[in-house]
Amino acid sequence: MKIITDPTELQRQCLDWRKQGHTIGLVPTMGYLHHGHTSLIDRARTECDKLVISVFVNPAQFGENEDLDSYPRDFESDRAKAEAHGVDLIFAPEPGSMYADNHATWVEAPRLGEHLCGTTRPIHFRGVCTVVTKLFMLTQAEVAVFGEKDWQQFAILRRMVRDLNMPIRLIGHPIVREEDGLALSSRNAYLTEEERAVAPNIRKGLLKLVDKAKGGERDCAALKQFLADEYAAALPMGEVDYIEIVDPDEISPLRTIARSALAAVAVRMGKARLIDNILIEV
The missing domain is CATH 3.40.50.620 (HUPs)
Known part of the structure; x- marks a missing residue:
């Protein structure tokens, strides 16, 4: 080499x-x-x-x-x-x-x-x-x-x-994850033991959002508020940078989900800024 x-x-x-x-x-x-x-x-x-x-x-x-x-x-x-x-x-x-x-x-x-x-x-x-x-x-x-x-x-x-x-x-x-769902990132090295323990809730919240969308909720504002509430409860030491639902190709915010959408998030935890996303197909 x-x-x-x-x-x-x-x-x-x-x-x-x-x-x-x-x-x-x-x-x-x-x-x-x-x-x-x-x-x-x-x-x-x-x-x-x-x-x-x-x-x-x-x-x-x-x-x-x-x-x-x-x-x-x-x-x-x-x-x-x-x-x-x-x-x-x-x-x-x-x-x-x-x-x-x-x-x-x-x-x-x-x-x-x-x-x-x-x-x-x-x-x-x-x-x-x-x-x-x-x-x-x-x-x-x-x-x-x-x-x-x-x-x-x-x-x-x-x-x-x-x-x-x-x-x-x-x-x-496709995203490669730890067994508990946390997306692999070089910046995961910044996480403290306490932060690392709750960081998988980023992925868990996205999965809950998909379930809610497939259950019939298509209003993006409502879905984003749902996820913000989930993170407030599950990531007490996290600071949400953004929660967005966008067109997967144009990366432009959507008001409602008609067919497919990308839910994307960034959360700051201590020194780390962690990003994740999930496709929503309805």
Whole structure:
């Protein structure tokens, strides 16, 4: 397994693989790999000849007072897990090699980023789209795999690929969870023992909301209030960032559920900001 830190060297290697007729797959990560990441890697491994993962805590997607400096990192563990799951190349650049001092070019899909995480993290998706575009260009990947826990991110990246005619296929992988239902996240490491014990109630509340919708309640305001009440009782130390019900593709808020909808939440618990979602099909 190769480890490359220089973007030009990465592009040179991947172009050489393409010349040899190899298909290239990509799994972008910010490192601190867990079972959720390795499930994405395993999925991508079935789709390509050469598999690249990035390990890069992208500063462009962090706003002021966010956890850029404290974001968990463990490159040696990442290296071992990547090698064990058949990764051919880890790209682990320094921020200065990805963003020059006078960097002036950004990629974004503003309308899809207006709601959910975009409300409190206004530059986040611009940073995501820009770094992912750079990774697509550097790796020449034909397929990339993303987790559906970040549903809004995946919807935005799908739209970016469609609108800019990027020659790459995106695959969404279902949320990977702990046995008690908590969605896997690198930020789960921030949780105290007490916070970790109640965090699965995020998922339990979403399941109750789906049951209520399938039972006949289609008014989104009523459903959101129902879930807010559930969280107030079940997550006493949590602070709800948002509870929204949106169109799964447009990420625009819905008033009523006619066919399908996405219920998405973000809850702050201590140092952690946890997100989750669930599709509602009625």
